[in-house]
Amino acid sequence: MTKFILLIEDNEDDVFLLKHAAKKAGIEESVATACDGQAAIEILQEAINDPSVVKLPSLILLDLKMPRVPGLEFLVWLRQQPALRMIPVVILTSSVADKDVAAAYTLGANSYIQKPAASHELSDIIGLLNVYWMKRCILPPVFKPATNS
């Protein structure tokens, strides 16, 4: 697995259904999960410290409302890390409140998607994200496999 998505989500049901959707999109193997912002920070710190053990993700799917470190707080932290600041972040949340949308983009989110209620829409979204971010999008050079050697 050279490129993978880090899903930061506290709701186990959402994690389960997102993984199911990823499976239907054929990228189940490319999705790693962290149960909240704090867990994600720990994983990413480890990846910075020892890239041979833990790889950096190519894309982060970020929920907003989470215990310990919520989404926006995590985003602030991420954008302050020189090694991580260029990783694209897609917010995936229930909220479409203007203040959340505005704050997310202000703090450096690359995209903002509302969690759909219908599971077929969720599959569509995961499929689209895969095609756009993992296949079509040119990602920041620091995360090219060559830099991880």
Added chain:
Amino acid sequence: MLRSDIIRIASTLIKPEGRRSAADRLSTALGVDALIIFLPDPDTGVLLAAPGFPQTLPHARRWREFVSTCMVNGDAEAALPWPNADSLKRSRGVAAADGVVVLIGGEPQELAAELLLLLPFLTAAMRGEAIAQRQSADTFFANEVARQSAILTTRLDEARRTLQKELEARHATEQLLRASKQELQSTVRELELARNELQHYADDLEERVAERTAKLSETVGELEAFSYSIAHDLRAPLRAMQGYATFVIEEYADKLDAGATQALKKISTSAVRLDQLIQDVLNYSRLVRADFELSVVDADQLARSIIDNYPEWHAPNADVLIDGKLPCVLGNEAFLTQCITNLVGNAVKFVPPGVAPMIVISGEQVGDRVILRFKDNGIGIASKDIKRIFVMFEQIHTLQYGGTGIGLAIVRKAVERMGGRVGVESVPGEGSVFWLELRRAE
């Protein structure tokens, strides 16, 4: 003329009345042209022409010199003035201690000297006259002074009385003023009290308003938190219900009978419907609260881009057309998007079974308003139901067609917030025409 006659006439000179005619008669009787008697002024002794004779004579200075000469010489024939005048050449003055008689023209008469005898009487008479005149003048002046003083006294009294009256009036006015002033002062005190009381009330009111505002803000804040919580937390279990139901249908299809699959599908659709309902309620409450400004919205471009974004509004599912070019309106793009989406969405949804929806959108300017019409070939609305459809949760065909019953309430709220109106004309079975009336962009 007898000497006695002349004496008799001359004696009349003594009486002041008729002195002139007596002098005329005397000069005629003496056979001279004119007769002037000069007498010394009783007070100053200066010789003056006696009253009744011409007081002012030409060449007065010469006359005075002539008369003075007469007084010194007793005869002054040679010193007569006007030597060229014949009559004056023959004139002569006769002087005595008490005066001078001048005879002008004519032949000198002896009798003229007799006239001198009259002079003391004449002088005495003149003095009496002068005294009488002075006395009369004194009396006149005394009378006049008395009269004027009486007049002045009267006037003074009048003035004093007037002044007294004025003083009294002024005093009364002052009293009135004092009373008014006191009254005013007490009114001012009352007003001051009232003002203080009012200020007190105002402060109290302000305090209460501030308290209520704070409470309201708190409530609004709580409501917003509540909405946020609904969006976030209530929807998560719904997603799970729907997701797991679908998961079971997909992953365990071979182990489920038709009934179980059907039941799971119902769980899934209900969850989606409830989610839609929650989102619609949130949309509605956002519309009610949102701060926004009116701006020019190109309705034509907006409608076309909305239609492009909905694949299910295109053939073969449906046909949504724009007739001509829709005018620009003064509104809010997000609000108008909500209106167009909901109206066209309804029109596509509410068609009789087997009928392909056919929607025509048209626009028209009427004065300073724009009317947008959405004509459909749907099931139509009975006139008794028309009032209900714009009210939240009032849906006429829920079971058959799905939906949340909030769409038209959202449209109505959005249009009202843009200062417009919404309505519908419909014949059941023949379709409906929904219209939006909005402000025209300049």
